[in-house]
Amino acid sequence: MKLRELAELVNGNVVCCHHRLDSEVEYAFASDLMSDVLTVRVDKLLLITGLANMQAVRTAEMADIQAIIFVRNKTVSEDMINLAEDNGIVLIESPFTMFRASGLLFGKGVKPVY
Amino acid sequence: MRAGQASSQVKKILKQLNVSPNIIKRVVVALYEGEVNIVAHAFQGKIYVDIDTDKIRVVLDDVGPGIPDIEMAMKPGFSTASPIVREMGFGAGMGLPNIKENTDKMKIASVVGVGTRLEFEVNLKE
Numbered sequence: 001m002k003l004r005e006l007a008e009l010v011n012g013n014v015v016c017c018h019h020r021l022d023s024e025v026e027y028a029f030a031s032d033l034m035s036d037v038l039t040v041r042v043d044k045l046l047l048i049t050g051l052a053n054m055q056a057v058r059t060a061e062m063a064d065i066q067a068i069i070f071v072r073n074k075t076v077s078e079d080m081i082n083l084a085e086d087n088g089i090v091l092i093e094s095p096f097t098m099f100r101a102s103g104l105l106f107g108k109g110v111k112p113v114y
Numbered sequence: 115m116r117a118g119q120a121s122s123q124v125k126k127i128l129k130q131l132n133v134s135p136n137i138i139k140r141v142v143v144a145l146y147e148g149e150v151n152i153v154a155h156a157f158q159g160k161i162y163v164d165i166d167t168d169k170i171r172v173v174l175d176d177v178g179p180g181i182p183d184i185e186m187a188m189k190p191g192f193s194t195a196s197p198i199v200r201e202m203g204f205g206a207g208m209g210l211p212n213i214k215e216n217t218d219k220m221k222i223a224s225v226v227g228v229g230t231r232l233e234f235e236v237n238l239k240e
Contacts, residue, residue: 033206034203038143038147053201053202054118062122062143064135
């Protein structure tokens with residue numbers, strides 16, 4: 001699914017890297033635990049998380065994650081945006097719960113990792 | 115909280131050297147886990163990265179409390195991380211097992227009250 005479509009689906013506010021919105025993701029992983037995120041090996045991955053801090057963006061950088069949806073109305077800081085810009089990672093703020101955002105994306109064919 | 119800066123620099127260098135994305139991911143995920151461990155548990159640490167034509171060798175040397183029981187620390191789910199580290203999204207006891215998973219060779223040595231040395235290697239040929 002294209003990131004642009006995905007952002008609309010979760011009522012998202014794109015705060016970084018609008019120029020990357022035509023990229024596609026195939027899989028999603030929903031977790032607040034970055035330790036678990038770092039064990040995921042697939043490509044074209046989206047992260048859905050309620051952990052709005054630098055470590056979420058760093059984890060995305062290391063694990064080649066293309067985009068992060070921050071659920072539960074979490075807001076993204078300026079530092080997080082700067083780091084994401086350096087690495088071309090799309091950041092989306094969503095007012096939905098993790099369950100709702102995940103359910104919507106799953107229903108539209110975004111695949112689970114396992 | 116600056117954990118990740120060293121791993122980020124190494125990632126940029128490996129990209130410049132045209133190392134395959136799959137290998138880069140394994141190296142930097144392992145390195146990042148190790149870097150977070152230093153920030154989470156130690157007082158100070160140094161990271162040495164040796165990039166050869168056939169393998170990448172990393173040494174993470176820290177001055178810190180050390181690990182009393184390495185076998186226990188290697189068990190998935192075992193952690194002594196503080197609440198602050200858990201708030202960062204870590205401390206689930208997955209770090210060392212995940213480093214082992216992503217590397218071709220891993221060695222850990224520790225002296226309680228002195229520090230820990232973690233060494234790992236990733237072969238460049240897949």
